[in-house]
Amino acid sequence: MMDHTLIYIIIACAVGLWMAWGIGANDLANIMSTAIGSKAVNTQQAVMIAIVFEIGGAFLGGTHVTNTIRGGIINPEVFANTPHLFIFSMLSVLMAGATWITVASYLGMPVSITNAIIGALVGVGTIMLGAHAIHWQTVIYIAISWVCSPAIAGVVAYLLFISIKRTILGEEHPLRAAKQFVPIYLFLVGIVLAMMTTLKAAEHFHLLEGMWMHVLIVFGTALLVFVAGIFMMKPIRLIGKVRRHAQFLYIESMFSILMAFTACAMVFAHGSNDVAIAVGPVAAVIGAIKGNVMQNGNMQNGIILLGCIGVILGLFMYGRKVIETVGNQITMLTPSRAFAATLAAASTVIVSTSTGIPVSATQTLVGAVFGVGLARGIDALNLNVIRNIFMSWIITVPAAAGLATLFFYLLELLTK
Numbered sequence: 001m002m003d004h005t006l007i008y009i010i011i012a013c014a015v016g017l018w019m020a021w022g023i024g025a026n027d028l029a030n031i032m033s034t035a036i037g038s039k040a041v042n043t044q045q046a047v048m049i050a051i052v053f054e055i056g057g058a059f060l061g062g063t064h065v066t067n068t069i070r071g072g073i074i075n076p077e078v079f080a081n082t083p084h085l086f087i088f089s090m091l092s093v094l095m096a097g098a099t100w101i102t103v104a105s106y107l108g109m110p111v112s113i114t115n116a117i118i119g120a121l122v123g124v125g126t127i128m129l130g131a132h133a134i135h136w137q138t139v140i141y142i143a144i145s146w147v148c149s150p151a152i153a154g155v156v157a158y159l160l161f162i163s164i165k166r167t168i169l170g171e172e173h174p175l176r177a178a179k180q181f182v183p184i185y186l187f188l189v190g191i192v193l194a195m196m197t198t199l200k201a202a203e204h205f206h207l208l209e210g211m212w213m214h215v216l217i218v219f220g221t222a223l224l225v226f227v228a229g230i231f232m233m234k235p236i237r238l239i240g241k242v243r244r245h246a247q248f249l250y251i252e253s254m255f256s257i258l259m260a261f262t263a264c265a266m267v268f269a270h271g272s273n274d275v276a277i278a279v280g281p282v283a284a285v286i287g288a289i290k291g292n293v294m295q296n297g298n299m300q301n302g303i304i305l306l307g308c309i310g311v312i313l314g315l316f317m318y319g320r321k322v323i324e325t326v327g328n329q330i331t332m333l334t335p336s337r338a339f340a341a342t343l344a345a346a347s348t349v350i351v352s353t354s355t356g357i358p359v360s361a362t363q364t365l366v367g368a369v370f371g372v373g374l375a376r377g378i379d380a381l382n383l384n385v386i387r388n389i390f391m392s393w394i395i396t397v398p399a400a401a402g403l404a405t406l407f408f409y410l411l412e413l414l415t416k
Contacts, residue, residue, distance in 0.1 A: 004415075005289050008087055013306060015094040016282035020307040022101035023113050023278050024314020028054065029322040030110040030362045031270045032263065032315065034369065037327020038338035040259035050315055053197070053264045055308045057271020059301070060200045074125040078133045083288045088411045089128065090281040090288075093120040096403035097278075100396065105314075108321035109392040112360035116400040117277050118142055123401025124408055142359075146393075149348050149359040150367025157344035157371035164336055165375070168251060175247040182254050185339075186229040189258055190222030192347055193265045197221075200272070225261060232257050255335035262339055266346040270361045271308070273349055279307035326366060329385045331373030340375075341368040363393065 028050065035041045041049065079086035097116045104111040118139065125133045164185075171177040198221040199214065207213075236253045283303050327333060333341075345361070345368040352359040366389060373381040 008091070008289060009286060012087075012091060012094065012282045012285040013303075015091065015098055016279055016303075017306055017310045019094055019098035019101065019113075020275070020278040020310025021314035021317070022098055022105060023274050024311035024316075025105040025318040026101050026110060026314075026322050027113050027274050027362050028267070028270055028311055028315045029105075029319030030326050030365055031266050032319070033110075033323040033325075033327035034333060034338035034342045034365065035259055035263040036323055038256075038259065038333040038335045040256040040335040040338055041263060045260065046263075047316065049260070049263055049267055050312055053267040054271040054275070054311060055305075056197065056201075057268035057273075058275035058304050058308050060197075060272070074121055074129070074133055074135070078129055079288070084415075085128070086288045087285050088408055088415075089121075089124045090285045091411060092124050092404045092407040093117060094281045095407040096120040096123075096400045099403055100400050104392060104396075105318055105322060108325045110322050110326050110362045110366060110389060111392050111396050112146070112362045113274060113277055114142075114360040114362075115146065115393060115396040117281075119397035119400035120404035124404045127405050128408060145352055145359045146363060149352060150363040150370075152367075153345045153348040153364045154367040154371030154374070156347065157341045157368035158375045160344055161337060161340035161372045161375040164340060169248070169336065172244070173247075174244065175242075175250055178251045178254055182233075182251075182258070183226065183230065186258055186261075187222055187226045189229075189261045189265070189343065190225030191218060192343060193225055193261055194218040194221030196265045196268050196272075196346065200268075229257055229261065252335045255339050259335045259339045259342065262342045262346060266342050266349070266361075266365070269346050269349040271311075273352075273359065273361055275304065275307040275311055278310070279303045282306075325385065325389075326369060329382055330366070330369050330389075331376070331380050331382065333369070333372075337372045337376075341365065341372045344368040344371065 032046055032050065035049075036043075036046055074089065079089075097113060097120055100116050101111060101113055122134060122139060167181045168174055168177045195218055198217055202213075202217055233254055236250055242250070283300070286300075286303070331337075342365070345365040348364050348368075349359055349361050370381065370386065
């Protein structure tokens with residue numbers, strides 16, 4: 001194996017970059033679909049948000065999920081005397097995930113890379129090593145999260161959009177109501193954004209000491225976001241008397257600003273979850289090559305950066321099909337609807353990530369968009385598109401498991 005060390009590292013990095021590209025074309029495109037589809041942000045703004053917050057999330061918030069992928073599904077101790085089998089397993093998982101998500105992106109279906117990677121890990125581990133090599137308790141927790149995370153995000157998004165309808169959109173003078181309640185929603189966004197970004201950064205650099213420091217950082221950041229949002233809304237002024245219907249244009253402009261902040265939070269959450277999933281197997285391969293199959297520490301920054309570059313390139317090179325599916329075809333999105341969906345999804349993903357359970361950002365956001373559409377009535381949903389998305393989720397796990405097994409046999413055959 002030592003004679004092929006460099007080859008294994010190059011293959012792992014190349015396939016990891018390919019899978020990260022696929023995640024950008026599918027998962028990150030799905031994340032940005034609400035912001036772009038609702039026209040809350042333009043292309044240039046989307047580029048800046050993706051670069052800054054995807055990289056920030058990967059470096060500051062992805063450690064727990066990375067460790068789950070590297071050693072939480074397959075027991076590394078099984079490979080203590082056969083590290084080459086561990087390397088083949090991780091390479092097979094990478095190839096299976098990259099292949100499946102590329103096909104799904106071509107078809108415009110927002111599949112879950114989390115489902116694909118976990119399915120591939122379980123498939124390779126069970127067929128090649130036996131059921132005893134799998135941490136089934138972790139698998140069960142993750143499987144439960146696949147059901148619970150989109151359901152919770154859908155309920156939160158439903159309630160959040162209902163509150164927006166009742167406090168603002170349904171009022172006789174909606175613009176007057178918006179001036180009263182939008183600042184409240186803005187402060188809520190500030191708290192969520194602070195808990196996702198500033199708090200994670202402080203924890204990463206070991207700057208937190210005690211509960212009061214947590215509270216101070218969260219409310220301080222929320223206040224900054226609040227002030228910045230109010231300043232950005234100043235140019236949105238009512239000129240003369242405007243009919244009730246026309247007032248909604250001004251209201252949606254306000255929610256576009258809230259949506260921009262919320263998109264930052266969601267992209268950070270995606271970076272802390274899905275980049276770790278992409279490069280976790282790469283780190284596992286390199287750890288095995290260095291002679292420590294059971295290594296479970298922090299990854300090298302270069303591996304994380306490789307994943308970030310791949311994800312961002314994937315979004316802007318081939319993300320348009322998934323953006324069209326989620327941003328326009330499930331239900332018609334406006335900035336206010338997109339805001340409710342994205343805030344609900346971001347909150348759900350970041351809570352799950354902090355526990356080390358790699359939930360699907362794709363499933364969570366689709367569930368939130370479904371919840372917003374349901375708040376407008378069942379007729380507001382494109383049930384055919386939703387059915388196709390759900391079917392793609394169901395197919396993903398067995399497809400990834402089968403592909404991973406196939407790639408494992410091919411690698412063994414090629415190295416004989």
